[in-house]
Each structure stands twice: as C-alpha cells, then as structure tokens.
Amino acid sequence: MTSSKIQALKRQKEIKHKKKKRQTPYAVLATTIALIIYLMLTNYHLHLSGFWIIGILLGVTMQRSRFCFAASFRDPIMVGSTSLLKAILIAFIISTVGFFIIQYRAVALNPEYLLTEIPGRLQPVGIHTALGAILFGTGMVVAGGCASGTLVRIGEGYIMQLVVLMGFVIGSTLGAKHFSFWDRILISEAPTIYLPDYLGFFPSLILQLLLLCVLYYIVDWYDKKNSIMATM
Template identity: 45%
Template sequence: MERAKRSTRKKKANQLPIALLLLVVIVAVGFYLSNFSPSNPSFWFFGILLGLTLRASRFCFTASMRDPVLTGGTNLTKAVIVAIALATVGFAAIQYKASLTGQPIPGNISPVGVHIAIGAFMFGIGMVIAGGCASGTLMRVGEGFSMQWLSLVFFIVGSVWGARDFNYWKPTFIDGSVKIFLPDVLGWFPALVVQFGLLMGLFILADWFSNRKSLEK
C-alpha cells in the first residue's frame, strides 16, 4: 500500500536549470542597467534580495493586522513591531547626528490629522479585500497569483489618480494639520523611551493574545 502511494506521487521537477537561467538573466539585466547609472545595478540586486526575503518570510503588513483576527496568530505582527523598532534605531541615529551638527533633520515630518485616519481606514479595507499590502501584492505577483495582478493594476491607477489630485488635497486637508516631531516636544531621550515603550507594549500584547488563542484551542 505504501509503495503504491509512493509510486503515485509525482516526482518533483528539477528546477536547478531554471534557477541558473534566471540568475544569468538577473546578472545580464544588472549589466544593462549600469549603462544608465552606476548605482542602478545595486538597486536592482537589492530589489531582488528584498523580494527573496519577502518570499521566504511571507512578510506582509496586511497579514500582520489580519491574522490575529482570523487565525489568532501574531508572528507577523511581532515581526512588524521588531522591524519598526530596528528602523527606529537607524533613523534616530541619523536624525540625532543631524541635530547635533545643526543640519536639517532628514526625513519627512508629515502633518497628523483626520486625513490620516480616513486614509488609513480606506487603505486597510482595500488591502484586506485585495489580500495584501504593497509589499505583499508585489511578492504574490512574482509568485503568479492572478488576483494580485488585478490588485497591482488598480494600485497603480489609484496612486496615479491620487498624485494627480494631490495639489488639491494637500492645501485643503493636509497643510492645516499639526506637525508633531516627538524629539522637539519631549526631547530625544524621552521621545525614544515613549517610542520603544509603546512598541514593547504592543509586542507583549501580541504575544499574550497569541498564547491566549492557543490555550482556547
């Protein structure tokens, strides 16, 4: 019986030739892009590595918010929190150095207002229906999911439309909102304490929620 089952299993195709061919194509495209700018190959290979990382980790902002509700799993939620914490370390170091030397603080300090809440709510609904955020959609496009191709098309349409009308939205709703940069309000050390304290609290909450769901099952 066991032998019959083994014989009926399809033998996995050897994908090594395809992988080697794809590697040759990637390197060739990198050399071609270097004709336009010396930095293009770096961007190209970094993008390839980022795509492989997303594919292997299944990293997706949508899943990090959706999985706790649907499945009770919070692994991606905690991964996103850790990623934000690591990014905070890097950005804080760069910005703090700029403040010490009297240079303009790098990065965009965007106004906070009702437009953020409305936009986040609409984007949240859209990415749940589409089954992925920007990074998740691009990853699944590469995997061949037809639904994500459709999502990508309308993602581009919406982005172009938003860029077209941005000159109306910006002065009407955005410019009048308050800009908050925590180091200016609290100081650098208290701002970092608040930032990492909130992230740690969210991480503990996510871990507790996951354990609670596991016990219920």
C-alpha cells in the same frame, strides 16, 4: 481506516510528488537573467547595479518570510498566528533606533533645525491620515494583501494580483493628479507633530521603544495563549 487504504493513499501521494515539476531550471534561468542585468547595469551606472541587488535581496526576503502588513493583522484574528505581527514590531523597533541616530546626528550638527531639514518624511497628521488609513486598510482586505504582498504574489505567478496592481497604478495616478486639492483643504491645515520638539530626543526614543515593547509583549502573550488553547 484499514492499513491497505493507508498504503494506497501513501502511493497516491508518492505518485503526485513524482509528477511535480522540478523548479531548478527556472531558478537557474532567473539567476542567469538577474546576473546579466546586473552586469549591464554595472557598465551603465554603478548605483543602479547596487539598487538591483538590494531589490533582489528585498524581494527574496519578503517572499521567503511571507511579509505582508495585511496578513500581520489578519492572521492573529483568523488563525491565531502573530509571527508576522511580531516581525513587523521588531522592524519598527530597529527602524526607531536607526532613525533616532540619523536624525539626532543631523540636529546635533544644526541646532537651529527646521522640520523640513530633518532626514525622513515628516508630514502633517490630521483627519486625512485617518481617512487614508481606513481606505488603505479596506483595500488591503479586499485585495488580500498590502503593496509588498501584492508584488510578491505577482512574482509568484498569481495572475489576479495584476488586477490589484492596476488598481494601485490608477489610484496613485488619480491621487497625484488631485493631490494639490487635498493638500489645500486638508493636509496643509493639519499640524506636523514631531515628538522631539515636545519631549526631547532621548525621552521620545524611550517612549516609542517602550510602547513598541509593550505591544510586542501583548502580541506574544496572545500568541502563547492561542498555542496553549490549541493543544488542549
């Protein structure tokens, strides 16, 4: 390619860049609306205003980090990137420690605890768990993203993701309507497995952290291997 053609391409890119609309007015408008809603919620209920701020911060974090469970498993295979998967593993490690502290404190205050009294969602594990995982995983691939990724893309203006959101609403409604049936034939018959009941709290914590760290090491090794191969 001659230098004149290179210069022509540069000029074309500069023209395209100049034609792009500035996003600043939209950001100012969105911030103003968010602030007005916050003030309205503050006058109505203080907790709601706190939830509003937390929701905004979570949304901004997910949008800027491109957080998506589907992408975390898709990217290592398709593009060789494991940054999202490593981020999710780190989140699991942090949440493991956090839930350990919360649940251990609750049990320490009540040694004769019941599984239903422990903070968190302890649910039976069985064939319904595997079936749900397969269906949800297949849906993520078809939809191109998980629930959080879908909501982020809707906020970014991807109209097609509204179809996915409608699918979420319809599926959730049908699931709630027929939950008693599935609970009767599958869920209620499955055992609720709580590792501290079998191993104790500290061994369970060490085991889970060890498994997560091993997974992180494998994922990091895979990422570095692909990076080396890409530079060869």
